[in-house]
Every structure is written in structure tokens, then in C-alpha cells.
Amino acid sequence: MLKKLFPLFAYFKYWLKKEDSYSLQSPFVFNIYQGLKDYIKLTDSSFQEIEVYRRKLLDSDKEIEVLDLGAGSKKVNFKKRKVADITKFSTSSKKFGLLYQYFCQLTPARTVLELGTCMGITTRYLSQKTQGILFTFEGSLEIQNLAKVSSGYSNTQYVLGDISNTLPEILSKIETVDFALLDANHTYTGTIEYFELILEKVSEKSIIAIGDIHWSKEMEKAWHQIKNNLKVKLSMDFYECGIVFFDSTHQKSEYILDI
Known part of the structure; x- marks a missing residue:
């Protein structure tokens, strides 16, 4: 029960601390x-x-077998799950699809990584702003089969398997x-x-987004460690995700923001 309630307590703390554009002192952060x-x-x-x-996925009655290689889902943590439930509870909303698009296009976007294809919705958003190749990683075969696009997204490469194994392999070529x-x-x-692993391949123009940073105590702990990393110069907390920048011309700073 406490695990399920944790995001509510985390949101309350976030709500108390969040800033608006009028309180931002940095011109760079204000413009972003x-x-x-x-x-x-x-x-x-x-x-x-x-x-x-x-909408098609949300209306689907199909059930698929899901292989969880991580923490799993709080809402539908069964091996066999409805496509509609996965889409409802485990995919980013349109607003956050656009948020990821926006930050992606602030970079050269020649090489883009998405860890967690899920149903391929955010994949489609990112693909449309990728100038080179988008590598999207998924551990569950049946989910990946549903997420794959038959045409129109030729810049997307789908990577199947345990990310602990597949990510180093892809990064070695990047x-x-x-x-x-x-x-x-x-x-x-x-x-x-x-x-x-990705940190070894970033430049000052790179941006990394971390989803569900307040999903659990573990994820909050990971977010705090990431934003305090010496290479990270600027962090933005949007509750559902965190964004980190690496441009050394900026002083170390962090912001809690709403959209």
C-alpha cells in the first residue's frame, strides 16, 4: 500500500516546490x-x-504475454495483460510525448536512444524529430511486435533483449x-x-530524459544521484520525468517546473 501511495506524497512535495516562469532568474532556463x-x-x-x-490500442481487446525485466507495473502486474491496459497505464501521455520531442530537437538528434519502447507511442514522437537514427530498446518480444511500424519510420531501429546486454553492444558502435x-x-x-553507460557517450550538446523519477523511492534515489552527477550542469524536474543537460558553460543548478 505504501508503495502505491508513494507517488502521491512525492507529488505533494513537488507541488510545494515547483516554480513558474516568473520566478526563473536564468535567461537560458526561461527561454527553454x-x-x-x-x-x-x-x-x-x-x-x-x-x-x-x-486510440486503436486503447480500444483493443487483445491480450499478450509480457516479459518484465525490471520493476514491472503497479497497475497490471500480470504475465498476460490486455493491450489496452498496458497502453493506459504504461505509456507517456501526448503532453509528455511532445515534451520529449521538444528536448530531442534541442540537440543535433543524430543519434537518439529510447530505453523502453513499450507500445511505440513515444517512439513515434521521437522518430519524427530524429535527424539520424533512433535506437529503441524493449525486453518483451510481444510488446515489440505490436510497437513496430510497418512503414514511414525508416530511421528507427528496434533492439530486443535485456537492456543490460543490448545497450553496451549498441553504444560500442556509437x-x-x-x-x-x-x-x-x-x-x-x-x-x-x-x-x-550512456554518460560515457554524451557531449555538451546532449540531453538525457529520465521517466518516472518519482514513481518509487528507488527512482527518486536514482534521480537525486543523476542530477548531482558532476557532468550534469542543469536539471529540470517535471514530476513525471527529469531532464539533464551537460553544457559546462552553465553553473550547476536545478529547477522544479510544471507544464
């Missing part, structure tokens, strides 16, 4: 934050193809990771492991 709000507002009616796909979304495993150990 205002740009994000404008981006979500101006593109809210766009990407209907992706949202039609989401010079720089421009943008990465860590939205898999949801344990302290897994999240830190993936972050530290």
Missing part, C-alpha cells in the same frame, strides 16, 4: 521553459496519426548520444546502470 510551453500549446493538434494509433530517454526497468540499479 517558455519554448517548451509554446511548443506543447502550438503543436497540441498535430501528430493525429500517432494519437489515432494510441560515437555520441545526442538525446536519450530512460523509461525502462524502473529500479535504482537499472536506471543508474543505463545512465552511467
